[in-house]
Amino acid sequence: MSAAWAVELRGLGKRYRLPRRGREWLKPWRPRRHQEALAGVDLAVAPGELVALLGPNGAGKTTLLKILAGLVSADAGEARVHGADVARDPELGRARVGYVLTDERSFFWRLTVRDNLRFFAGLEGLFGAEAAARVEYTARLLGLGELLDRRFNALSAGQKQRVALARGLLADPPVLVFDEVTRALDPGRAEQVRRLVRELIVERQGRAVLFATHDLAEARAIADRVVLLSGGKVACEGPFDAVEAEVRAVFRAEAEAEEGALSAILQEAR
Ligand SMILES: Nc1ncnc2c1ncn2[C@@H]1O[C@H](COP(=O)(O)OP(=O)(O)OP(=O)(O)O)[C@@H](O)[C@H]1O
Ligand SMILES: [Mg+2]
Numbered sequence: 001m002s003a004a005w006a007v008e009l010r011g012l013g014k015r016y017r018l019p020r021r022g023r024e025w026l027k028p029w030r031p032r033r034h035q036e037a038l039a040g041v042d043l044a045v046a047p048g049e050l051v052a053l054l055g056p057n058g059a060g061k062t063t064l065l066k067i068l069a070g071l072v073s074a075d076a077g078e079a080r081v082h083g084a085d086v087a088r089d090p091e092l093g094r095a096r097v098g099y100v101l102t103d104e105r106s107f108f109w110r111l112t113v114r115d116n117l118r119f120f121a122g123l124e125g126l127f128g129a130e131a132a133a134r135v136e137y138t139a140r141l142l143g144l145g146e147l148l149d150r151r152f153n154a155l156s157a158g159q160k161q162r163v164a165l166a167r168g169l170l171a172d173p174p175v176l177v178f179d180e181v182t183r184a185l186d187p188g189r190a191e192q193v194r195r196l197v198r199e200l201i202v203e204r205q206g207r208a209v210l211f212a213t214h215d216l217a218e219a220r221a222i223a224d225r226v227v228l229l230s231g232g233k234v235a236c237e238g239p240f241d242a243v244e245a246e247v248r249a250v251f252r253a254e255a256e257a258e259e260g261a262l263s264a265i266l267q268e269a270r
Pocket of ligand 1: 016017018035036037055056057058059060061062063064
């Protein structure tokens with residue numbers, strides 16, 4: 001085990017407990033059903049390296065990123081960040097790993113963008129002039145200048161997404177994980193976000209990044225290496241061009257598994 005890795009996962013496992021349903025309530029002694037999300041993942045990311053995390057819906061990408069960021073508990077294996085196991089110490093994960101997602105539900109819809117970002121800066125321990133400077137800086141990074149004084153609810157979907165990105169970049173951790181952050185962005189702005197992550201965060205600042213995406217062209221453009229998760233396991237990894245065929249085959253097989261049901265519905269609808 002070497003602390004030279006920024007991120008090092010070993011045998012990482014996670015099973016979610018599913019809620020009881022229907023008649024299961026009548027037999028509480030029966031073991032609860034589980035959904036296995038990660039089934040022993042091994043993966044390492046070096047400082048200054050950008051790894052794209054690919055995988056079909058439900059493959060375990062978000063679960064993996066959330067365990068690293070100390071937001072979900074693991075139940076097997078290790079998740080080391082610069083040597084320390086955040087699976088054992090989620091508090092450390094929250095301090096060392098920035099989880100950048102573009103979920104706008106936690107924003108205050110009637111406050112301005114600036115007041116929202118000031119609030120979230122406070123949660124990161126930033127106050128006063130330091131918080132103000134950091135908010136202005138991240139707003140500039142994401143081209144939010146003229147939006148800072150608008151109320152959050154008056155923004156478009158893509159604008160909200162950029163504010164959510166800014167929120168994720170307020171703190172300054174050595175490892176950043178991005179969960180489908182370009183999903184609602186127009187092509188030009190998606191490209192700006194990719195450059196921001198690639199050129200500033202990875203190349204200039206030398207941080208380690210895990211970047212989950214469904215967009216294969218995006219993965220090719222941005223990543224040093226891609227890792228394909230499937231059914232909670234690493235199916236393959238390597239430079240994009242080396243694993244592209246295998247990645248496409250896994251996505252195709254996943255879609256084909258559901259093809260039968262769709263064909264039946266289309267047949268009925270004739
Ligand atoms: N809170 C939860 N309770 C129960 N099961 C969950 C929970 N969160 C995720 N799962 C299950 O764990 C598995 C992995 O989910 P996860 O969200 O990590 O996948 P993902 O790769 O991020 O998928 P997507 O591409 O759709 O975002 C799925 O089968 C999912 O249904
Ligand atoms: Mg996900």
